[in-house]
Amino acid sequence: MWQMLQWIMFLLVTGYAIYLFYKAVYHRYLYLSLGRPVEFRARSRLSWNNWSEFLSQVFGQRKLLKDWRSGIMHIVIFYGFIILQFGAIDLIVKGLTRGGHLPLPGYQLFGLSQEVTVLLILIAIGYAAYRRYGERLPRLKKGWKPSLVLILISSIMLTVLLSLSLERIWFQLDPSLYAPVSSLISLALQSLSTSAAEVFFYLFWWLHLLILLIFLVYIPQSKHFHLITAPINIWLRRTEPPGRLTSIDLEDEEAESFGAGAITDFTRKQMLDFYACVECGRCTNVCPASNTGKPLSPMHLITKLRDYLTDVGTEQTGKSPWQPSYAFASSRTATHQLSELKNSAVAWMDSSLPPESGESGAMLHEVSAGSEEAVNKLAVLQPPLPITDIRPTLDWQSAVWGVQDRSDSGAAGLASAAELELIGDVMTEEEIWSCTTCRNCEDQCPVGNEHVDKIIDLRRHLVLMQGSIPQEGQRALQNIERQGNPWGISRNERFNWTFELEGLSVPTVRDNPQFEYLFFVGSMGSYDLRSRKISRSFARLMLEAGINFAVLGNEEKNSGDTPRRMGNEFLFQQLCQENIALFQQYRVRKIVTADPHAFNTFKNEYPEFGLEDVEVIHHTQLLERLIKEGKLSLHHEVRERITYHDSCYLGRYNGIYDAPREILRRVPGIELTEMKRSRENAMCCGAGGGLMWMEETGGKQINLARTEQALEVSPTMIGSGCPYCLTMLEDGVKMKELDVRTKDIAEIVELSVFGEALA
Structure with missing residues (x-):
């Protein structure tokens, strides 16, 4: 009778959880369906290049390993959960059959693998908690949601160990090296009788099952939806060059607007990005705008659009995103701006110094006013300010975008999703015009999110439909x-x-x-x-x-x-x-061109409009070839300690990192040294995305921050392969009032070939 009741309860609880999981996923699928359809070429999806990239990112965790410590932690959890799925099935079988197990060959080795995996995951979760609350990395969110996931995973691991330990007491199994952890725990609990061990076994067995099912239902309603959406997102990522933006059919007579003026103007693939975001903050951590106190945070760009899509989808489909909905009756996604908080937070962007509170904060303002006494006091109170700091941007985003109570929806300032504007209420124009289009955010994203195209679509609507531009x-x-x-x-x-x-x-x-x-x-x-x-x-x-x-x-x-x-x-x-x-x-x-922006446009975007059979190369590529072929002889020494700045449109957009460095290595007399942020992770100079022609407002100037990063390695010369970058870096050096020269690669080669530059 007990066994029959156990089976019935198991089927009912599990079935209900799977039903809630299905509803949560299906409702979000309905929200995605509100977007514009997008075509995918099946042939490119099935190519070896696509497969290899997919496998390296999903199963090789290549992007996550850019930060090797958190990458290893995530790999342990990722593969650990895959291994433990078999253990979860085995444990369920044990509870439903009163001690039976899966008929696996080498079952003892299987049990050992489960216990070792549980230990590794617990260590990984401990390190995750330490990074978030011990190291307090600014990019990682704090609060009950991140803590809830850590608690759930830890609880799942502990209930596995306790269930296995109590099983050993229940069936009076001797300690075994194939079950080291459960054997030790069973020895500590050996005072329990076999009947008491059976009762406690089922207590933890049910606890384990319920936590697993809670986690299953929670996944699609949290950032952990990426477990499902990220592999799909990576598979459907762009196969064309990253430097190519999607074009607009300007002759489409049926088009009512251009760009993204409403959330439904985004494509379904762009919307999939919203639900793939894991909120790891890697994108914001490298963004030049976020790093210098501008309002834009790539992570918040994605999460705010996700929140807004969820509310718009709820209103348009009538389907609640939350399951079970009665448990979330008072929950409301933050799809409105808190204007008063936003206005006060914007003031934080007016200084290059991060916001502080109390005595330290007051002194920071005195420092900015030139108080020597305040400088001396501040040196004792806290270490020197970093070159870049994302905390002002994160604080601003927290102030203007938070969770509100639906029961308070009648209060002043709250609005339904239908009453809100995508540009203005969800994304401010300040955020939209802060982007340098450097793609460092996309390069860092472990789930294949594409941020730049969304920013450009928002700009297109502002420029083409509203005529709004700085x-x-x-x-x-x-x-x-x-x-x-x-x-x-x-x-x-x-x-x-x-x-x-x-x-x-x-x-x-x-x-x-x-x-x-x-x-x-x-x-x-x-x-x-x-x-x-x-x-x-x-x-x-x-x-x-x-x-x-x-x-x-x-x-x-x-x-x-x-x-x-x-x-x-x-x-x-x-x-x-x-x-x-x-x-x-x-x-x-x-x-051939010395301008990486023109190089990228001709090479990647013009072919779509009819430029065929034209080879496009950058001047550093041609110079490298001419030097290797002996057509340019590097006779003269250039006695300089040089650090090379990677142009975004040459590097991340087109993968050209080695040609300029190879040239510099061949020039006699040069000592080449690398900045901390170089190659794929090089920080933008601040000129991209049209910002070369606009004034920076608020925060620290991007070119100054990048110049300070270059000066950290004590160069006598800063090299570049882009006229935009060179101008920005030269201006930065002038602001620092230092005797450091800036030269293009062509100018450096000229010095070595002719002995002096042409005046």
Whole structure:
């Protein structure tokens, strides 16, 4: 009779939990269905490259191992739970059959593996708690939700060990090396009778089952939904180059709007990102905006959009996201802004110093006012301020986005999801315009989330539908439209930089129609006085190496990168089509440029609009080849200690890290040293995403922070392969008032080839 009742209770409880799990997942699927459909190419999904990337990220945990300590911790928990699933089934069988077990070969070894795995998971959970509450890493959230998961997992592990220990007492099993932990615990509990051990066994057996089922129901209603959505998200990730944005069909007569002005304007794949987020904060931890006290936090971008989608989905489908719904009757996702808190929090962004409280905070403000006495006191109270700090941004996000009580929905300031605006109430314009599009967030994300495309879609709506853009940005776009460059300088002055090459002549495509390489100079290289030196150096080196090249001269137009990243898709497509027509007119087959932004745009985005059979290379790639082939001889020593800054659009967008470094290693006299944040994890200079043409408001200047990171390794020269980066770093060095030079790779090679730069 007892066994029958046990079975009935087990089936009812388990069935109910599975039903709640299904409803929670299905309702979120309905919310995702509100998004725009997106097409996937089956062939690219089944390719070996896609499979290998999928396996390395999901089962190899490659992204998580960027932080090797937390990566190992997560691997232990990930594979530990896979192993323990067999143990959970075995334990359920034991409870339902009064001591039976799965008919597995080598059952004793199986039992040993279970106990060792439980111990490893407990150690991993202990380390997870230490990182969150001992080290207090700023990127990791604190509170009852993270603690609940740690408690649930620890409880599952402890109930496994106690159940196995009580089973040994119940059946009077001798201690065994194949069950070391349960044997030790059973020895400590040996005073229990066999009948008492049976009662306690079933007590912990049921506790183990209930905690497992609670965790099952909790998974889709928390960040742990990533256990299901992350593998799907990684499988459906973009297979095209990361530097290619999704284009807009501007001729679609049925389109009511462009960009993302409502949550349902995002695609279903973009919405899947929302539910795949694990809230680990790795993206925010590397974001240049978050690092310098700007409002934008990539993690909060995703979670706020997720919260908002959940509320909008609930209202539009009538399906509650919470299961069982009666247990969450008072819960409400925070889909509204707390304006008063936001206004006070925005003030935190007005200083490059992180917000503090009490005596320390008051002194920080005195320090910013130049008080020498406060500086001396502060040096005793706390260590020097770090170069970057994400805490002001996290504090701001916490102040403006929190969980509210549904029963209080009639209070002032609260609104239903339908009454809220995606841009303004959920995402502020300050956040949207803080993004440098550097993709460091995407590179760090272990679940394949793509942040930049969402920011660009929000910008597109602001620019194309609302005409809303910071004044400096609007001026730059107007100048590009009228004169083909952000300054608004006459188109007829684009070729003037060549007049400064004494004794040398740079041919145009009209002068040299049989050219091999088109040297696309770009707006920076043509007009900016500092960047023109890079153009002259590179042209001089190509002439020395005997490269058959030509430039477009005054016929050259802007590449369109700036308009596209700033949301003006119309202007980008116009420039794109005009440039392609120009390239076709002059039969261009190879393009070389010193501008990584133009390089990325031509290489990854123009092919979609008709640029075919054209090889696009960066000037560092060509210089490396010329040096290896002996066409450029590095005779002269350049006695400098150089640290190289990786351009985002050259590195993370296109994977070019080694070519510039190989050049520097070949230059005699150079000592190459790396910054802490280099290569894939290099911090942005602050010029990307159109921010080159806009003023930074609030927080610390990004270029200053990056310059300070470079200065940590005591260089005498900072090297770069991007005119935008070079300008930002040079400005940073000037702000620090230090005697450290900044040079482009071409300028450094020129020093070694000719012995001195061209004045």
